Amino acid sequence: MPRSHPGPRHVAGAGSATVTVRAPAKVNLHLGVGPLRPDGYHDVITVLQAVSLFDDLIATAPDAAALDGGPAPAGGSSEGPHGPPADGHPDGRASLGPDGDGDGDGDGIVVTVEVTGEGADPAAHGPATTTPDVSIVPTGMDNIAVRAAHLVAEAAGITSARVHLALTKGIPVAAGMAGGSADAAAALVACDALWQTGLDRATLAELAARLGSDVPFPLTGGTALGTGRGERLTDVLATGEYHWVFALADGGLSTPAVYAEFDKLAEGRLRTGPTPADDVLAALRTGDPAQLGAALVNDLQPAALRLRPALRRVLETGRELGAVGAIVSGSGPTCAFLAAGASESVDLAASLAGMGVTRAVRRASGPAAGARVVEGAATEGVPGPA
Numbered sequence: 203m204p205r206s207h208p209g210p211r212h213v214a215g216a217g218s219a220t221v222t223v224r225a226p227a228k229v230n231l232h233l234g235v236g237p238l239r240p241d242g243y244h245d246v247i248t249v250l251q252a253v254s255l256f257d258d259l260i261a262t263a264p265d266a267a268a269l270d271g272g273p274a275p276a277g278g279s280s281e282g283p284h285g286p287p288a289d290g291h292p293d294g295r296a297s298l299g300p301d302g303d304g305d306g307d308g309d310g311i312v313v314t315v316e317v318t319g320e321g322a323d324p325a326a327h328g329p330a331t332t333t334p335d336v337s338i339v340p341t342g343m344d345n346i347a348v349r350a351a352h353l354v355a356e357a358a359g360i361t362s363a364r365v366h367l368a369l370t371k372g373i374p375v376a377a378g379m380a381g382g383s384a385d386a387a388a389a390l391v392a393c394d395a396l397w398q399t400g401l402d403r404a405t406l407a408e409l410a411a412r413l414g415s416d417v418p419f420p421l422t423g424g425t426a427l428g429t430g431r432g433e434r435l436t437d438v439l440a441t442g443e444y445h446w447v448f449a450l451a452d453g454g455l456s457t458p459a460v461y462a463e464f465d466k467l468a469e470g471r472l473r474t475g476p477t478p479a480d481d482v483l484a485a486l487r488t489g490d491p492a493q494l495g496a497a498l499v500n501d502l503q504p505a506a507l508r509l510r511p512a513l514r515r516v517l518e519t520g521r522e523l524g525a526v527g528a529i530v531s532g533s534g535p536t537c538a539f540l541a542a543g544a545s546e547s548v549d550l551a552a553s554l555a556g557m558g559v560t561r562a563v564r565r566a567s568g569p570a571a572g573a574r575v576v577e578g579a580a581t582e583g584v585p586g587p588a
């Protein structure tokens with residue numbers, strides 16, 4: 203539960219403060235999916251690994267001049283009407299009023315946001331591409347990082363504050379690599395640091411789970427087992443470093459649409475529960491990429507392939523080029539290839555990029571660290587409670 207706080211806090215500007223947080227993408231090493239639950243979700247047993255593709259979030263509390271009505275930063279804002287409130291989740295997760303903080307009292311939490319670039323180095327990863335690009339990332343209350351900032355304020359009892367979130371996307375957008383979830387995790391950590399709320403890790407994880415099934419994991423990073431909707435995490439014993447190549451596709455795939463397709467495919471089949479992850483867990487203990495590659499499972503893959511048949515060819519190509527494992531990443535449409543080692547991943551990425559079956563490729567290694575402050579943890583000028 204959120205720690206108790208003495209009463210409403212007003213965070214006023216006594217100088218600007220900035221915190222930079224970096225959060226990782228993920229790949230599902232195992233995604234076992236059970237039948238549709240009455241609440242519209244599916245029980246899953248998943249093993250997640252954080253990989254070294256990152257979104258950077260710079261959170262800035264503006265100075266007193268800006269708070270007093272100075273020029274607002276560029277980008278969208280959660281103040282005022284910016285699309286429908288983000289409520290309506292079947293299990294009572296983030297339910298935000300018009301002001302976004304959940305209590306519907308119209309108080310003064312103002313979150314502005316701007317989103318730039320995929321952030322990857324084109325020389326290292328192949329030619330820069332534009333679809334789907336960051337312009338599809340929403341900048342109002344539909345942006346999950348904005349909702350995360352409001353949730354931190356609510357949990358800490360902050361009733362008045364202003365924060366600008368500048369997101370630099372290194373994680374491919376709408377790719378099945380949990381980029382939006384990484385942004386939300388980054389915003390939780392950044393606002394906690396910026397506002398000195400002192401929320402403990404368990405509380406941040408609880409807020410993360412309210413924002414989305416995939417949000418707790420980028421807080422933690424590493425390699426973890428996820429159950430429930432995927433939000434209940436436990437550490438797993440994993441050794442070694444794994445080298446991945448990701449093949450990015452044109453256009454995104456909607457997670458609900460892929461789950462709906464999964465339901466269609468599963469219709470009439472007796473299903474007791476999600477496939478257990480024993481093989482992947484055993485492989486992770488050995489640290490052997492070939493063993494892990496052979497054990498990768500994604501129960502959503504047949505559904506993703508039904509919706510995007512061209513991905514079949516991408517997976518085949520990666521296997522032919524020597525990947526020790528090939529799988530659709532989460533709900534897709536990115537395909538994830540596990541290489542035997544670092545140099546093999548360089549060769550695989552180069553060959554795959556030259557085959558013309560994919561929009562772009564990215565190399566990454568895992569496990570990577572969870573969302574963390576990389577700059578600006580010092581609190582000089584950070585406003586305290588008024």
Ligand code: C5P
Pocket residue numbers: 242243244245246413414415416430431432457458461
């Ligand atoms: O939790 P999140 O909002 O990210 O989930 C997006 C959608 O994905 C859900 O509305 C649901 O359709 C689907 N989903 C699911 N079972 C899960 C996680 C997600 O059916 N365990």
